[in-house]
Amino acid sequence: MNFFDKLIAAIERNQSLLYVALDPNCESLSFNTDESVLTVEQWQNRLESVVDQTVDVVCSYKLNLGFYQALGWQGMQLLEQVLQLIPSNLPIILDAKYSDLNSSNIFARLIFEQWKIDACTVSPYTGLDQLTPFLVYPGKAVFVLCTTANPSATILQEYPTSEQSLYLQLVQETQTWGTPEQLGLEVGMMADTLARVRKTAPERLILLEGDTSEENDLMEESELTPILAAGLNENGEGLLLPVPHCLLREENGNQAVTEFRDRINKIRTQDVQGSPTCNLWLPDICFLEHQPHRDLILQLYDIGCIIFGEHVQSSGEVFPYYVDLRRIISIPQVFHQIVSAYAEILEGLEFDRIAGIPYGSLPTATGLALRMERPMIFPRKEVKSYGTGRLIEGHFQVGEKIVVIDDILITGNSVMQGAEKLKSAGLEVEDIVVFIDHGRGVMDKLKKNGYQGHTVLTLAEISETLYQANRISSQEFDLFKESTEPTLS
Numbered sequence: 001m002n003f004f005d006k007l008i009a010a011i012e013r014n015q016s017l018l019y020v021a022l023d024p025n026c027e028s029l030s031f032n033t034d035e036s037v038l039t040v041e042q043w044q045n046r047l048e049s050v051v052d053q054t055v056d057v058v059c060s061y062k063l064n065l066g067f068y069q070a071l072g073w074q075g076m077q078l079l080e081q082v083l084q085l086i087p088s089n090l091p092i093i094l095d096a097k098y099s100d101l102n103s104s105n106i107f108a109r110l111i112f113e114q115w116k117i118d119a120c121t122v123s124p125y126t127g128l129d130q131l132t133p134f135l136v137y138p139g140k141a142v143f144v145l146c147t148t149a150n151p152s153a154t155i156l157q158e159y160p161t162s163e164q165s166l167y168l169q170l171v172q173e174t175q176t177w178g179t180p181e182q183l184g185l186e187v188g189m190m191a192d193t194l195a196r197v198r199k200t201a202p203e204r205l206i207l208l209e210g211d212t213s214e215e216n217d218l219m220e221e222s223e224l225t226p227i228l229a230a231g232l233n234e235n236g237e238g239l240l241l242p243v244p245h246c247l248l249r250e251e252n253g254n255q256a257v258t259e260f261r262d263r264i265n266k267i268r269t270q271d272v273q274g275s276p277t278c279n280l281w282l283p284d285i286c287f288l289e290h291q292p293h294r295d296l297i298l299q300l301y302d303i304g305c306i307i308f309g310e311h312v313q314s315s316g317e318v319f320p321y322y323v324d325l326r327r328i329i330s331i332p333q334v335f336h337q338i339v340s341a342y343a344e345i346l347e348g349l350e351f352d353r354i355a356g357i358p359y360g361s362l363p364t365a366t367g368l369a370l371r372m373e374r375p376m377i378f379p380r381k382e383v384k385s386y387g388t389g390r391l392i393e394g395h396f397q398v399g400e401k402i403v404v405i406d407d408i409l410i411t412g413n414s415v416m417q418g419a420e421k422l423k424s425a426g427l428e429v430e431d432i433v434v435f436i437d438h439g440r441g442v443m444d445k446l447k448k449n450g451y452q453g454h455t456v457l458t459l460a461e462i463s464e465t466l467y468q469a470n471r472i473s474s475q476e477f478d479l480f481k482e483s484t485e486p487t488l489s
């Protein structure tokens with residue numbers, strides 16, 4: 001099971017957003033000062049008892065590599081033993097803050113393949129190139145270090161100003177580095193910074209981190225409530241909090257952690273019940289009407305595929321926005337998801353070849369042809385007066401059935417012109433698959449012309465999702481609404 005699904009299942013099963021920092025750290029986990037120098041065997045017993053106390057009340061464990069490294073080669077053995085103590089249905093996060101020009105590849109292989117760790121904290125300063133070795137592992141995740149609460153870090157994190165700070169630019173930049181299932185954010189325990197990160201990235205999972213005393217401060221209502229208000233998403237989720245270590249030193253650690261978990265859940269419930277986006281309540285769990293492509297829609301917006309301002313359309317009309325799906329080719333993670341979404345539709349259709357409408361849909365059609373191992377052709381936009389002078393590029397047999405791929409349907413004219421070219425060469429075209437149906441009755445128009453249209457998304461779904469996620473204002477939402485009303489015949 002991948003990291004994200006394992007985490008969500010554990011959160012639901014144990015009704016908990018808590019993780020335990022499971023480290024051979026004298027300051028946090030030894031019972032008294034006499035025990036401050038424990039042997040590796042004693043540490044193993046101590047960490048095993050922490051797992052036993054918490055296994056049914058937390059959603060994950062976080063291991064800080066530094067504490068294990070500090071014990072030398074025996075520490076590495078301890079780490080491997082501790083990994084075995086954690087049940088396989090609870091995800092493990094390795095806190096390594098890793099990323100290095102030469103060794104990211106081998107480090108990612110060690111932790112994900114050999115140690116079977118589910119997620120790792122990473123440092124963003126070497127850029128996307130050095131995070132890619134972590135991101136290419138299917139089902140694994142990274143948490144990018146954004147902020148810490150160290151006072152001396154403020155001068156860097158909040159450069160040049162606290163409102164337009166470096167860490168917020170980092171949060172924005174990482175929106176295109178990976179999906180919310182693949183990439184979360186690591187944030188220090190400061191309610192104001194946490195709130196800014198949450199506002200900038202409503203869909204991202206946040207790993208809250210602090211030192212032992214900051215963790216213990218969470219026991220105070222006056223610390224806990226603002227942190228939850230700042231870091232939870234609109235569903236009262238999306239935040240992983242550390243178990244304060246003082247609870248693990250209590251005689252009945254399980255009861256102490258359970259009570260703390262219940263306090264958090266009570267605050268979550270109060271916060272979310274006030275939210276108008278929650279449609280249905282069952283005990284402890286809020287079910288939203290989930291838009292299956294929500295994360296993809298938010299990423300499309302974040303990478304600039306939806307632009308506001310007056311734009312002339314191919315039909316000559318002027319809309320107050322433009323949807324530019326051509327950008328997706330430059331962001332492989334998003335492009336990959338888009339091809340998958342088209343493929344889901346194509347899997348239910350019968351066809352001999354895939355045709356893309358130039359130019360915007362040629363990369364997508366190529367991606368689909370490779371993914372589905374089906375041949376591709378395309379109708380030329382303009383016929384060359386030299387060379388072969390072909391109207392259709394690629395090989396085909398007369399009478400074959402073609403599924404046509406396009407990016408967005410507005411009037412439907414460009415896709416139908418492309419389909420007519422294919423038909424004039426003796427091919428059969430019935431199915432047209434697009435990523436966005438602008439609305440306005442264009443699907444009916446296709447039907448009247450003998451085509452069956454299929455779409456991944458409608459513009460109405462996109463605008464609704466962006467509005468719910470606070471990406472667009474109510475005025476921008478209304479602009480979409482007005483221009484998607486049915487007008488075509």
Ligand SMILES: O=C(O)c1cc(=O)[nH]c(=O)n1[C@@H]1O[C@H](COP(=O)(O)O)[C@@H](O)[C@H]1O
Pocket residue numbers: 312313314315321322323324325360406407408409410411412413414415
């Ligand atoms: O030019 C457009 O009308 C247009 C507007 C827009 O917001 N996004 C967009 O991609 N387009 C282009 O318009 C084509 C579809 O327009 P119709 O032929 O009117 O359906 C798309 O394939 C794009 O080339």
